[in-house]
Amino acid sequence: xxxLRVVKLLLKRDLKSVTxxxxxxxxxLPTLLIFVVLSQIIAWxxxxxxxxxxxxxxxxxxxxxxxxxxxYPIVIIFIPMIIADIVTNxxxxxxxxxxxxxxxxxxxxxxxxxxxVFSISWIVIFSTSLAGILVVYKNHAMLPPLVxxxxxxxxxxxxxxxxCSVSTVISTISGSTVVAP
Amino acid sequence: xxxxxxxxxxxxIINVFSWQLKLPDLMALSYTGxxxxxxxxLTLKLGKSEIPVTSLMSVIVQLLLASLFLxxxxxxxxxxxxK
Numbered sequence: 092x093x094x095l096r097v098v099k100l101l102l103k104r105d106l107k108s109v110t111x112x113x114x115x116x117x118x119x120l121p122t123l124l125i126f127v128v129l130s131q132i133i134a135w136x137x138x139x140x141x142x143x144x145x146x147x148x149x150x151x152x153x154x155x156x157x158x159x160x161x162x163y164p165i166v167i168i169f170i171p172m173i174i175a176d177i178v179t180n181x182x183x184x185x186x187x188x189x190x191x192x193x194x195x196x197x198x199x200x201x202x203x204x205x206x207x208v209f210s211i212s213w214i215v216i217f218s219t220s221l222a223g224i225l226v227v228y229k230n231h232a233m234l235p236p237l238v239x240x241x242x243x244x245x246x247x248x249x250x251x252x253x254x255c256s257v258s259t260v261i262s263t264i265s266g267s268t269v270v271a272p
Numbered sequence: 273x274x275x276x277x278x279x280x281x282x283x284x285i286i287n288v289f290s291w292q293l294k295l296p297d298l299m300a301l302s303y304t305g306x307x308x309x310x311x312x313x314l315t316l317k318l319g320k321s322e323i324p325v326t327s328l329m330s331v332i333v334q335l336l337l338a339s340l341f342l343x344x345x346x347x348x349x350x351x352x353x354x355k
Contacts, residue, residue: 171275188354197349205342253334256341257277263345263352 093202097195101203108177109207115215123219170251171258174208178262201259209255216247281337 109115181187190200220243 168275171278191354198346201342201346201349205345249331249334253281253338253341254278256338256345257281260341260345260348261277263348266352 093196093199098199098203098206101195101199102207105177105203105207106211109173109211114173115211119215119219123222170208170212170254171261173212174204174255174258175262177204177208178259179266182266201263205255205259208258209251212251212255213248216251217244220247 181190187200191197221240224240
């Protein structure tokens, strides 16, 4: 049985290493900038007349295009990089050996590492998407239907789950900071 | 290597996103629509091929695949020998 209390303690430690100073800021700031600028450009590109008639299509266009430029690179590059860093780095520095020698199960160590990166990537990608939508709301007074936002939230979650699991298995098997990302 | 694997899995991931954009229509139809319309909305066609792939199924397959990967990493870490 997995002990939740132990996982919580390990998670706290892993979250600290994931959100270490330059790492998270380097991901959030440029991507937020790209998302907001892009959503503005798309909103202007539609022309003043047509926006009022087709708010749903506009919001869908924003989500569609920002996915291409913003979500794909962050998902393909950053998530594997973070997981590879927190898993393989600990192999090489011997921290994993120390963790294994403690009375914690290996599955608990794995779950805490996976959960920390999964939750952080889900929050970062969804909150930056939400920022783009809010900027459009401020300038054009349009909000997407709630169900679309919920759908976006769920689909980003599924995507992060799959990518995190793939990265975790490769990092655990290879154990090398060069091969894993 | 993980980035490469994610790229290889990309067609399946794209499927989930098309499902996400269809979800609002799907919810509206579930109240008012007819059954053929609902089936048409649930069906995706892969490229030019005629094989229909339900996007909801692809979501389930993705979740199963992700769980399998997690299970594999659990086995890998369990059998790892630390020197």
